[in-house]
Amino acid sequence: MKTLRKELWFHVPDRRGFQNITPEIKKAVRESDVRDGLCLVNAMHITASVFINDDERGLHGDYERWLEELAPHAPIERYRHNDTGEDNADAHLKRQIMGREVVVAITEGALDLGPWEQVFYGEFDGRRRKRVLVKIIGE
Secondary structure, three states, X not given: OEEEEEEEEEEOOOXXXXXXXXXXXXXXXXXXXOOEEEEEEEEOOXXXXXXXXXXXXXXXXXXXXXXXXXXXXXOHHHOHHHHHOOOOHHHHHHHHHHOOEEEEEEEOOEEOOXXXXXXXXXXXXXXXEEEEEEEEEEO
């Protein structure tokens, strides 16, 4: 069995943002030389997410509005977590909704994604470096 572990680092300059990381994941799959296996992509911070969807600006705006309606940033006093001096309770909730990780099959040396599917890093409390783990296993 072959394995590859790789860390990708991101710095989103704004509080929130979505970044298509599919090219970096595809590169890792090529580096792994795995022809048939699985690729785990995992946000390593509790205020960030990894998810799969369409790379379409309107959809990303819809996500932004929808997440802010579900877990608005302000007023920060509404959240008990922020009693500790933090101001990012909403980011933890948004991460919970969007998910921690994705697992994608690798078939014939390539990510087995459906039409329009792309892998995204979602940031909900940015302005600092955060990492994503890519773990590939297979033959």
